Amino acid sequence: MSRPDSTGAPGTTVRVPAKVNVQLAVGGRRPDGFHDLANVFLAVGLYDEVTATPADALTLTCTGPDADQVPLDDTNLAARAARALAARHGLDPAVHLHIAKDIPVAGGMAGGSADAAGALLACDTLWGTGATQDELLAICAELGSDVPFSLVGGAALGRGRGELLEPLPVGGTFHWVFAVADGGLSTPAVYKECDRLRDASGAGATTADIPDPEPSPALLDALRTGDATALAAALDNDLQAAALSLRPSLAATLAAGTDAGALAALVSGSGPTTAFLVADADQADRVAAALRASGTCRTARTAAGPVPGATVLPQG
Ligand SMILES: C[C@](O)(CO)[C@H](O)COP(=O)(O)OP(=O)(O)OC[C@H]1O[C@@H](n2ccc(N)nc2=O)[C@H](O)[C@@H]1O
Numbered sequence: 001m002s003r004p005d006s007t008g009a010p011g012t013t014v015r016v017p018a019k020v021n022v023q024l025a026v027g028g029r030r031p032d033g034f035h036d037l038a039n040v041f042l043a044v045g046l047y048d049e050v051t052a053t054p055a056d057a058l059t060l061t062c063t064g065p066d067a068d069q070v071p072l073d074d075t076n077l078a079a080r081a082a083r084a085l086a087a088r089h090g091l092d093p094a095v096h097l098h099i100a101k102d103i104p105v106a107g108g109m110a111g112g113s114a115d116a117a118g119a120l121l122a123c124d125t126l127w128g129t130g131a132t133q134d135e136l137l138a139i140c141a142e143l144g145s146d147v148p149f150s151l152v153g154g155a156a157l158g159r160g161r162g163e164l165l166e167p168l169p170v171g172g173t174f175h176w177v178f179a180v181a182d183g184g185l186s187t188p189a190v191y192k193e194c195d196r197l198r199d200a201s202g203a204g205a206t207t208a209d210i211p212d213p214e215p216s217p218a219l220l221d222a223l224r225t226g227d228a229t230a231l232a233a234a235l236d237n238d239l240q241a242a243a244l245s246l247r248p249s250l251a252a253t254l255a256a257g258t259d260a261g262a263l264a265a266l267v268s269g270s271g272p273t274t275a276f277l278v279a280d281a282d283q284a285d286r287v288a289a290a291l292r293a294s295g296t297c298r299t300a301r302t303a304a305g306p307v308p309g310a311t312v313l314p315q316g
């Protein structure tokens with residue numbers, strides 16, 4: 001499916017959601033520097049859109065509130081995705097990629113990963129590559145640990161470094177508020193701080209020291225039954241202490257959301273976005289307004305999940 005871009009050329013647009021980690025259990029540091037995870041992902045309705053249009057060479061543009069923080073060179077994950085697909089199929093990655101960015105940058109919501117998955121699917125569609133889902137997932141895993149989940153969406157347990165996915169059943173819709181912080185946090189720096197805190201506590205930080213991470217049965221049950229109160233009690237993020245250590249001001253944001261009536265609060269992934277589970281859409285609006293008024297965050301957004309992963313939009 002294709003639709004014209006602003007120059008009238010036919011393009012393919014893919015919409016990709018953000019994620020929140022409802023459980024992020026982090027094992028010890030592996031010899032390759034990554035950490036084994038039990039990573040329970042939920043895709044939520046905040047979206048980036050990636051449009052691929054034929055061009056003479058690979059070029060990138062980006063619009064949106066955080067666009068100035070997005071690199072437009074070869075390090076951009078969307079550009080890397082297009083190159084990876086082209087290389088596998090012996091194609092010239094001559095494409096213009098436009099990212100309409102609404103997911104906070106460096107916020108722990110997998111925005112760059114969403115753009116990578118979106119670019120991959122958009123180029124596959126535009127070029128008629130016909131890659132299988134397994135091939136797309138393999139390319140996603142090469143690009144980053146969160147990228148496979150951005151492609152599939154819904155809810156899933158991520159094992160390994162988060163790239164080995166098992167879909168999870170979800171029995172309802174969960175409502176969230178996301179408090180967006182000023183400035184991002186570097187994901188490697190947060191994992192490193194997690195290791196430092198573990199070492200400092202005497203626990204050690206390697207796979208020999210830390211038990212294998214496992215998903216919580218109570219959390220999986222809460223997802224399956226769609227029970228927000230039970231999910232609130234089971235939310236857990238092993239990176240939260242590290243994110244708070246690097247950004248102590250996040251404690252005030254977490255408190256502002258729970259004071260406003262959220263069922264539970266946690267840091268989203270590696271942060272600094274904080275996530276608040278609420279009972280329904282009305283409570284989401286109330287908690288978001290209270291967070292904006294609290295002065296403890298840059299802004300607050302509401303979103304529900306699960307939602308589908310990367311989706312080609314109909315011609316528009
Ligand atoms: C924090 C999460 O967002 C939770 O979903 C992810 O674990 C991070 O996924 P991501 O941003 O796709 O991360 P990648 O691009 O694969 O890796 C960036 C860096 O994060 C650290 N990293 C990432 C994933 C993992 N399982 N262990 C790690 O230690 C490593 O230092 C790595 O060099």
Ligand SMILES: Nc1ncnc2c1ncn2[C@@H]1O[C@H](COP(=O)(O)OP(=O)(O)OP(=O)(O)O)[C@@H](O)[C@H]1O
Pocket residue numbers: 069070071075076077078099104105106107108109110111112113115116146184185187269270271
């Ligand atoms: N398309 C992209 N969009 C945003 N950032 C990108 C992109 N490509 C590369 N980056 C780089 O990746 C860094 C992390 O951005 P991203 O928004 O993916 O972080 P994140 O949401 O914390 O990721 P995660 O939750 O997967 O750990 C940015 O600081 C930026 O330099």
